[in-house]
Amino acid sequence: DTAVSQTPKYLVTQMGNDKSIKCEQNLGHDTMYWYKQDSKKFLKIMFSYNNKELIINETVPNRFSPKSPDKAHLNLHINSLELGDSAVYFCASRLAGGTGELFFGEGSRLTVL
């Protein structure tokens, strides 16, 4: 079984559209994250959810909104897509508050035309 799964793996869309990426983890972790990886492979934290509560919201445009229906799921919704949103988005999870490692999904490559 895949520990952290995200869908879709690839997403191609037009500027101005709205899209969502889904993430699920079956590890029983308390904290889930969304990261954005740019073309230079640099990873930037976007959001962190701990037991369904947003605990970190970095300087991300409000067009991006995380939604967590339960602690095993953290979806990412993006409104009014822009060219600069093209990137690979990674979902990850870990046990809250400790020094445990992150478990990553395979990534969702978003291309905005």
Added chain:
Amino acid sequence: AQSVTQLDSHVSVSEGTPVLLRCNYSSSYSPSLFWYVQHPNKGLQLLLKYTSAATLVKGINGFEAEFKKSETSFHLTKPSAHMSDAAEYFCVVSEGSGGGADGLTFGKGTHLIIQP
């Protein structure tokens, strides 16, 4: 505040020769340190982690790293490179609290190239 510096953006070695990927960190606390590998079009996979136990840490695929507090380093090594080691490698420091993103800070990555 914590930070991570991966000293080389690209490293190229010949197959069968040793690999050294360098990582320096700064931390106000006793940190945990991790190395992740990312193969093309894949997610990040944990190679190894240091969490205040033995300073020499062995990971998967023959990789190991040594935590040196006096040098604030956590360099990743492998005695003999294999073609399948070609990937992006990330050094990560975690204080458990403070810092950004629940105490996790990522390095900018080192791209490892293996020459046949």
